[in-house]
Amino acid sequence: MRYFYLLCLSLFSVLSAFSQTKVSGVVNDESGNPVPFANVIFANSSVGTITNDDGSFYLESEETYKAINISFVGFKSQVLELTKSATYDIEIILEEEASALDEVVIYQGKTSKKNNPAIDILRKIWENKRENGIYKFDQYQYKKYEKQEFDLNTIDSSLINSRIFNGMEFVFEQTDTNSVTGKTYLPIFINEAVYRVYGNNETNKEKEVLLGNKNSGFSDNQTLIAFIKDLYKEYDVYDNYLKFFDKSFVSPLSTTGINVYNYVLADSSYVDNKWCYKIVYYPRRKNELTFKGDFWVNDTTWAIKKINLAATKSANINWVRDIYIEQDFEVLNDSIFLITRDHFMSDFAFRKKDDARGVYGKRTTLYDEYSFDIDRGEAFYNNDREQYIEQVYNRDSTFWEQNRMESLNKDERQIYDMLDTLKTVKAFQRLYNIGSILASxxxxxxxxxxxxxxxxxxxxxxxxxxxxxxxxxxxxxxxxxxxxxxxxxxxxxxxxxxxxxxxxxxxxxxxxxxxxxxxxxxxxxxxxxxxxxxxxxxxxxxxxxxxxxxxxxxxxxxxxxxxxxxxxxxxxxxxxxxxxxxxxxxxxxxxxxxxxxxxxxxxxxxxxxxxxxxxxxxxxxxxxxxxxxxxxxxxxxxxxxxxxxxxxxxxxxxxxxxxxxxxxxxxxxxxxxxxxxxxxxxxxxxxxxxxxxxxxxxxxxxxxxxxxxxxxxxxxxxxxxxxxxxxxxxxxxxxxxxxxxxxxxxxxxxxxxxxxxxxxxxxxxxxxxxxxxxxxxxxxxxxxxxxxxxxxxxxxxxxxxxxxxxxxxxxxxxxxxxxxxxxxxxxxxxx
Missing domain, CATH: 2.40.160.50 (membrane protein fhac: a member of the omp85/tpsb transporter family)
Structure with missing residues (x-):
């Protein structure tokens, strides 16, 4: 029976691989200039992306799609048929709309700050941002599951055959393709943690209690864990500035956003039985710490239902080629929007060229079991010094089965086994020792x-x-x-x-x-x-x-x-x-x-x-x-x-x-x-x-x-x-x-x-x-x-x-x- 189950599982995996749709390319205008921040969406779906500063894009879905829609204000929309499940390096030429030539001056560079419905909606968000989520309550608590992963990306034959991986070639059997960038990657590290978080909005205090921690290959290395946690600090998209890597990025929901971003009201629809508006935003200038992306906002509470943020290629930040963020919110009691999922991905690389090798850093945080207005007293928050509890770093499989809010996928499960094997390889031990010497x-x-x-x-x-x-x-x-x-x-x-x-x-x-x-x-x-x-x-x-x-x-x-x-x-x-x-x-x-x-x-x-x-x-x-x-x-x-x-x-x-x-x-x-x-x-x-x-x-x-x-x-x-x-x-x-x-x-x-x-x-x-x-x-x-x-x-x-x-x-x-x-x-x- 077990072998029959494994056979069915393998067949399902193969069928799933064939059902994927992948497409990449570049969007240019008739003069050959790139069109940044254009919308690229699978036809008859809400799955899409926005082109980069150089007009390039990558789009992937587990579903099968036959066409993509490409659109940008001031240009004629275009539909491109897809004849294969994987279509790469296509060039799309957008034609200017004659009726929209006057608007091109407004939208190709900067959108208007006056008579812009998107900005009117943005002002409603500002007025109500402190009336949503956990801020509506005096006290709050919730459970948090955090999963952090590092992947070596841009895997090619020259890397696989390089001398540095002599004796470790087996690791490349685990390569996969990233759904955001389309690059091949090799998972090399994963860390899981479960917390119980308590907060008091009256005193502005918060306490986080670690319930369990597990990672691949590094045992209870609190230094590495803490470094990763500080690298991916938590943030609130409603804040004016979002701090990552010691830099302050302007949030698209910032009260100063209209001076930094262009906003376009792109769509309206029901999202989980809530009528929402879709706002597309992109930066007004290059070389600033800004994002591009879109968000869905509810029409009555003016709370964010879903938001995507991608750092622009020209952002003045070192060693980071890409930053991509997704956040999802669910509705409590028909009016309160609470965050349920946060996904943060960064691409670290010495060079920002697309063909340069780098390391993906990914953090997925899930939130659940919200409770409110349970007063735990001042002493509870004052006594917030962490104590070392060895059991926390050695939880058994039963604990993780009960506390994971999201099952590990195939790649993530394989990391644990791969690192156990790698630790026995002398070549890996040499690399680890060199890295340890340089770090300490x-x-x-x-x-x-x-x-x-x-x-x-x-x-x-x-x-x-x-x-x-x-x-x-x-x-x-x-x-x-x-x-x-x-x-x-x-x-x-x-x-x-x-x-x-x-x-x-x-x-x-x-x-x-x-x-x-x-x-x-x-x-x-x-x-x-x-x-x-x-x-x-x-x-x-x-x-x-x-x-x-x-x-x-x-x-x-x-x-x-x-x-x-x-x-x-x-x-x-x-x-x-x-x-x-x-x-x-x-x-x-x-x-x-x-x-x-x-x-x-x-x-x-x-x-x-x-x-x-x-x-x-x-x-x-x-x-x-x-x-x-x-x-x-x-x-x-x-x-x-x-x-x-x-x-x-x-x-x-x-x-x-x-x-x-x-x-x-x-x-x-x-x-x-x-x-x-x-x-x-x-x-x-x-x-x-x-x-x-x-x-x-x-x-x-x-x-x-x-x-x-x-x-x-x-x-x-x-x-x-x-x-x-x-x-x-x-x-x-x-x-x-x-x-x-x-x-x-x-x-x-x-x-x-x-x-x-x-x-x-x-x-x-x-x-x-x-x-x-x-x-x-x-x-x-x-x-x-x-x-x-x-x-x-x-x-x-x-x-x-x-x-x-x-x-x-x-x-x-x-x-x-x-x-x-x-x-x-x-x-x-x-x-």
């Missing part, structure tokens, strides 16, 4: 990681060429303890340096961590205003291979620390610590000397200092992964951060030299400003009470490297300004190509303009000035007469990975060796 910077051994490999080589004027070797214990991603260490050697000073630290997670729920360590090294302390006690941390300025001017103002540091950390509330951390440090100059061209008597006749060159501190850090919106002593931040640079440090220097404890109090405050906030870009603001302030020498003062961070380092002043030399009281402001705005994207010839380069302003003011007391015994290097001076400031103009996204900043000094030109102009650069992987 560590080379993995049994229970030990060597690295980070990117810090192996360095250079400064004291050490000369510097080599470094280090590593960390690693038994698993949720290790309750970790030991890290390194040793380094300078070929000019012929000295070894080292650092060693350890930490242990005492209580996972409160994240109570004990840590301690010791470091003896050479460091550039003039590269940061806000001091930390990171035993293994070392600034890029300490060993940059290329610098502007000599880097001799380095310090020998012997630092020992012990700390207790706790997280009483999510993303709010408290750290109590003690440290003992010895500081002395590492170069005869740099002095930390200070007077030890009032007559200023006795000089000391070494500082011994004991300090205790309390540090408070709050990072609302931060997302982390991992349940052990170390966690990985997956949305770095995408959340505000507040830091407050109160430190006390204790004299005569372990021969400590000085008594003082120090207060420091740091606030950094990135602001997504929709279509205008991203603004990052930083404020730092601090004050030291008591008499301290140079080694314990606050140095305005200079930057003598050729690298763009956020938070530094690129035209200041190290120790050019020294303070005991300071306030620093840094504003940086990335316009994401808003202006350059509108300039002919330049817009195809997808460059991004960046502007920044930095300013700092501060003072140094007469007592601290008098304590300093150095008369030449450095000379203690603070920006007290007027704030020091500079500004910069930058060009980002050069060759997609490089950024150049051009810096201009605003004042203090009279300082010795003052640099009026400078250029820095940086590499980075940005969407």
């Amino acid at each position: 910077g560590y080379i993995e051994f049994d229970n030990f990681d060597y690295g980070p490999i990117f810090s192996t080589f360095g250079y400064n004027d004291v050490e000369g060429i510097r080599v470094r070797a280090g590593g960390r214990t690693y038994f698993g991603r949720n290790d309750p303890w970790r030991i890290e260490g390194y040793t380094a050697y300078g070929f000019k000073d012929n000295k070894f340096k080292y650092g060693l630290s350890g930490k242990i997670l005492v209580d996972q729920r409160s994240r109570l961590i004990l840590s301690g360590g010791n470091r003896r090294d050479i460091e550039q302390l003039g590269a940061s205003l806000t001091n930390t006690n990171d035993v293994l941390g070392r600034s890029l300025a300490s060993s940059s291979l290329i610098t502007v001017g000599s880097n001799t103002s380095l310090t020998n540091i012997n630092l020992s620390t012990f700390a207790l950390e706790i997280e009483p509330l999510k993303n709010f951390e408290v750290r109590f610590g003690g440290s003992y440090r010895t500081l002395r100059s590492a170069s005869d061209q740099f002095s930390l000397d200070y007077y030890t008597n009032e007559e200023r006749t006795e000089i000391a060159s070494e500082i011994d200092q004991t300090e205790i501190s309390t540090m408070l850090t709050y990072s609302p919106g931060r997302k982390t992964t991992g349940y052990g002593v170390e966690r990985t931040v997956i949305n770095d640079g995408d959340f505000p951060r507040l830091f407050l440090n109160y430190a006390v220097g204790i004299k005569d404890v372990f021969s400590s030299d000085f008594e003082y109090e120090k207060v420091q405050f740091y606030y950094r906030h990135p602001w997504q400003l929709g279509g205008v870009g991203k603004l990052t603001t930083t404020l730092e302030a601090g004050k030291t009470f008591g008499e301290v020498p140079l080694g314990l003062l606050n140095v305005v961070p200079g930057n003598q490297t050729l690298f763009s380092i956020y938070g530094t002043y690129p035209l200041l030399d190290f120790y050019e300004f020294v303070t005991d009281t300071y306030t620093s402001v840094h504003l940086e705005h990335n316009f994401n190509g808003r202006f350059l994207g509108r300039i002919p010839l330049l817009r195809d380069l997808n460059l991004r303009e960046i502007v920044a302003v930095r300013a700092v003011t501060g003072s140094i007391s007469d007592e601290n000035q008098a304590l300093n015994a150095s008369y030449s290097n450095p000379v203690l001076m603070a920006p007290s007469n007027k704030p020091y400031w500079s500004y910069s103009v930058g060009i980002g996204n050069i060759f997609k990975v490089f950024r150049l900043d051009f810096h201009f000094r605003g004042n203090y030109f009279e300082n010795p060796g003052a640099r009026k102009f400078g250029i820095t650069g940086s590499f980075g992987f940005y969407f």
